[in-house]
Structures are given as C-alpha cells and as structure tokens.
Amino acid sequence: MTQSQFSLEGKIALVTGGGRGIGAGIAQSLAQAGADVVIADYTTELAEGGAEGVAALGRRSAALQVDVRKPDSVTAMVEAVVKQFGRLDIAVNNAGVVSLGGIEELTLDQWNDVIDINLRGVFLCCQAQINVMRPQQFGRIINTSSIAGKVGFPQLSHYSASKFGVIGMTNAIAKEVAKDGITVNALCPGIVGTGMWRGETGLSGKWALPGETEEQSWERHQQIFLPQGVAQTPEDMGQMAVYLACAPHVTGQALAVDGGFSL
Known part of the structure; x- marks a missing residue:
C-alpha cells in the first residue's frame, strides 16, 4: 500500500474502551489517518477524555457512555453514532478487563466479569455493528484479543478463555459477512x-x-x-488498526503485535 492508501479520510470510526491505554492509542491513530472517531467507554469522563484527544487532532468526535455487557446499551451506542454521523465504517471493539486468580481460587464472579465484558461484549458489539454495516455493504471490524488469546498464562485462565474466544468468534463472523464488504479481524497485543x-x-x-x-x-x-x-505501545496497536481499516482483503485473521512473543 502507498501512503495515500492508508488514508481514512471521510470514514466514521467507533472505539470502545477508547478513553485510555490501547483504546486511546488506536483512536488517535485512526484520527491521524483522517477518520472521525467516536469514543465509547464505561464512564462519561473516560469517553470525554478520549474524545478530546481526537478533537485535538482536528477530527470530529463524540463521547458515549456504554456498558458492553448490556444489549440495549450497545444498540443505543451504535444508533447514536449513525444518528450523529450518518454511518459507521470502522468499529474497534476494545473494551476489556483483567484480573488474576489461580484455577483453584478463581471465583465465579471473576470468571463472569471477564467473560461478560471481554467476550459477550465483543459479541454484542459485532452484532449491532453488522446490522448497520451490512446495508452499507462496507465495514471494518477490529476486535481486541491478546497474545493471551494464543498462549495461555498461569493465573489468567479466565482471561485467556475470553481472548481465545474472541479469536474464534472473529474468524467465524468473518466468514458470515465475507461477501458483504465487511472484514472482521482480531488484534492481539503483546506486552x-x-x-x-x-x-x-x-x-x-x-x-x-x-x-x-x-x-x-x-x-x-x-x-x-x-x-x-x-x-509495545498503544501507538503500535494503532498502526495495525489503521492497516486493518484500509485492507479490503484481510479478514478472519488474528494478528499479533507482540515484539516477537509468538515466534
């Protein structure tokens, strides 16, 4: 690809968990490539902080509060993007949590919390986003998994389960929408x-x-x-997100940005 082919000018993007960390790095990279970016996070304050970062780069932005565990909240988020900006071209489903616990001490609440946000949340987001993207016959969905979605870590069985699940779900959904102009990929950050x-x-x-x-x-x-x-840095993840947002024939993949961890 040439530099011009990495332009996202005119595209509307949505980043969940975009208020800080990896999500903020991805949002800023998308904005630098020309996209207008909506930031969704679990508190209004985080979402507004991320939106301010996008606006500082000269792009349009908006802040939305969302609970990715709840279908109504996710549907309202996507509807708000379309109402304000007219369409949704790029969706980065990045909201996630982590906790530590050995298999014998891990509580059901810990398990449910991680699975509900990291896996159920991605499922609900993909579902709502595809409802908008299919009629457009265009869309780029990027689901944040992890290197822990390829290699298990001790004390992270619940986290690895959620992130392995994201990769499998991403691959399956990509096959369902392959002829609808929609690509679906997983981004796997390392450390x-x-x-x-x-x-x-x-x-x-x-x-x-x-x-x-x-x-x-x-x-x-x-x-x-x-x-x-x-x-690695949040900006490294942002560079991969921009590539995936611009690559029409890359789909169903789980791409690691991990400094060689998965070699």
Whole structure:
C-alpha cells in the first residue's frame, strides 16, 4: 500500500474502551489517518477524555457512555453514532478487563466479569455493528484479543478463555459477512505498558519476585517474553488498526503485535 492508501479520510470510526491505554492509542491513530472517531467507554469522563484527544487532532468526535455487557446499551451506542454521523465504517471493539486468580481460587464472579465484558461484549458489539454495516455493504471490524488469546498464562485462565474466544468468534463472523464488504479481524497485543501490566496492581507488580520492585519486574518480563526485549505501545496497536481499516482483503485473521512473543 502507498501512503495515500492508508488514508481514512471521510470514514466514521467507533472505539470502545477508547478513553485510555490501547483504546486511546488506536483512536488517535485512526484520527491521524483522517477518520472521525467516536469514543465509547464505561464512564462519561473516560469517553470525554478520549474524545478530546481526537478533537485535538482536528477530527470530529463524540463521547458515549456504554456498558458492553448490556444489549440495549450497545444498540443505543451504535444508533447514536449513525444518528450523529450518518454511518459507521470502522468499529474497534476494545473494551476489556483483567484480573488474576489461580484455577483453584478463581471465583465465579471473576470468571463472569471477564467473560461478560471481554467476550459477550465483543459479541454484542459485532452484532449491532453488522446490522448497520451490512446495508452499507462496507465495514471494518477490529476486535481486541491478546497474545493471551494464543498462549495461555498461569493465573489468567479466565482471561485467556475470553481472548481465545474472541479469536474464534472473529474468524467465524468473518466468514458470515465475507461477501458483504465487511472484514472482521482480531488484534492481539503483546506486552503493552498500560494499566494491565504497570503499577502495583498490574501484572508486573503482582508477578514481582521477592525483593523486586514493580519497575524491575516490568523490565524482567520484557526480557523474558519478548525477543526484541522492548514492550509495545498503544501507538503500535494503532498502526495495525489503521492497516486493518484500509485492507479490503484481510479478514478472519488474528494478528499479533507482540515484539516477537509468538515466534
């Protein structure tokens, strides 16, 4: 593709979980490529913060509060995008949560929380988005999975189950809509220095060795998991999202941006 083929000028995008972290990086990359981007998140404050970041890049934006676990909330989100902007071209289903728990201690509430947001939420979003995209005969859906959707991690059986599920669902849906001008792909981030990993409550904090600081644990895990030895960034995920939004013949794939983790 040439530089001009990566233009999203005139396209309308929606990013769930777009208020911070990977979602914000994706939203800003889409805006930089020319798209107008609607930010949806579970609080109004997060959504508005993400929308302000898009507007600062000179693109139109809007902030929507959504609970991706609830069909009515998801339907209202998609309807609001179409009402304000006339159409929906690109949907990035990025909202997600993580928690830690060994298989013997994992509670049903933890399981349900992760599955409901990470998997049920993506299903509901895809369903509502395709209802709009099929009549258009155009759409690009990008579902955020994870490297944990390709390789299981200890203490993350529920998270891996949700992310493996996203990949399988993405592949199946892609086949259903392949002749409708709609592509459906999964983006699999590796180790990104956002809330899931960083801080005392993130994985690097919880997986720190005795006497090891969170920062030391973060550096160690980059060296353990990544052949490149360097963590990925939200902007890296945004670059892949822009590519997928521009690629008409890439569909049903689970593409890892992981510094070589899955080699």
